[in-house]
Amino acid sequence: MPFEFIRFRHGGVAELTIKIKSEEKNNNNRFELDLPLSSKKIALWMVEKFVSLLGFKENFRVFKYCDIYWYEKVDIVFYIIYNKDMNEVGRRVEIEARKDYPFKTAEEALAEIKAMEQKMAEIGITPQMRMRRSMWEMFKK
Amino acid sequence: MATEENFNIELTELEFKYDGSEVKLSKFVEFAQANSPVKRVEVSGWDHWIAF
Numbered sequence: 511m512p513f514e515f516i517r518f519r520h521g522g523v524a525e526l527t528i529k530i531k532s533e534e535k536n537n538n539n540r541f542e543l544d545l546p547l548s549s550k551k552i553a554l555w556m557v558e559k560f561v562s563l564l565g566f567k568e569n570f571r572v573f574k575y576c577d578i579y580w581y582e583k584v585d586i587v588f589y590i591i592y593n594k595d596m597n598e599v600g601r602r603v604e605i606e607a608r609k610d611y612p613f614k615t616a617e618e619a620l621a622e623i624k625a626m627e628q629k630m631a632e633i634g635i636t637p638q639m640r641m642r643r644s645m646w647e648m649f650k651k
Numbered sequence: 652m653a654t655e656e657n658f659n660i661e662l663t664e665l666e667f668k669y670d671g672s673e674v675k676l677s678k679f680v681e682f683a684q685a686n687s688p689v690k691r692v693e694v695s696g697w698d699h700w701i702a703f
Contacts, residue, residue, distance in 0.1 A: 511703060514702060514703075515700050515701060515702045516700075516701045516702075517698055517699065517700055517701070518698070518699040518701060519696065519697075519698050519699075520696055520697045520698075520699065521694065521695055521696010521697055522692075522694040522695075522696055529664060537668070538665065538666065538667060539663065539664070539665055540663070540664045541662060541663065541664075542662065542663065542664035543662055554699070557699070557701075561701050565703055566701045566702060566703050567701065567702070568699050568700070568701050569700045569701065569702040570700050571697055571698065571699045571700065572697070572698055573695065573696070573697050573698075574695060574696065574697075574698060575693075575695040576692075576693070576694050576695065577676070577679070577680065577683075577691075577693050578691065578692045578693075578694065579683040579684075579686075579688040579690070579691050580688055580689050580690040580691070581686065581687075581688055581689060582689065586679075586683060588671060588674070588676055588679045588680075589671075600670075600671075600672070601670070601671035601672050601674070601676075602668055602669065602670065602671045603668070603669045603671040603674055603679065604666050604667065604668045604669070605666060605667050606664070606665065606666035607660065607663075607665040607666070608660075609660050609661050609663075610661075611660065612660070613658075613660045614658065615658050616658055616663065616665060619660060619663075619665045620665060623665060623666065623667055627667060629682075629686070630682065632682065633674060633675075633678045633679060633681075633682045634673060634674050634678075635669055635674065639669045639670060640667050640668065640669060641668045641669060641670060645698075645700070646700055649700070650700065650702070
């Protein structure tokens with residue numbers, strides 16, 4: 511398999527996602543394919559059964575509270591992460607290039623992310639605080 | 652990096668992620684609102700990581 515995991519998002523817009531690292535040293539630039547699911551019809555047991563037939567099973571789960579703001583070219587998110595027992599296990603801030611903006615190159619999108627990062631210096635966000643490890647790398651069993 | 656010919660933002664996650672434990676949510680919200688967002692969503696739910 512060219513990927514390590516599938517993420518099933520169950521809340522808001524339900525989706526299955528595959529991510530593949532483009533660079534070993536960080537997770538700033540990854541292949542990511544989101545497969546939207548019908549949130550009204552999808553149930554966890556259906557996904558569990560489906561992926562079990564492909565030889566997959568749940569490794570871990572987290573609950574996330576997200577506050578998301580969209581701008582023309584990027585979105586920013588503050589989210590709080592809880593483990594399966596609903597104990598808080600972390601807080602994150604993200605700046606992400608919008609997938610619905612017609613960026614022509616990764617460099618163009620990264621420039622917009624860096625511009626927002628500079629603006630966010632006023633609330634304490636700095637390049638030195640960038641995290642390299644993904645949720646998968648931090649929480650996998 | 653993908654070239655312009657094969658770059659597809661719809662298949663690319665480009666993001667910077669930061670430890671938010673030292674950032675106050677109220678400050679984040681104040682900053683975000685002051686920069687005139689086109690849309691805001693509060694959402695919560697479970698993410699399940701499924702592996703082989």
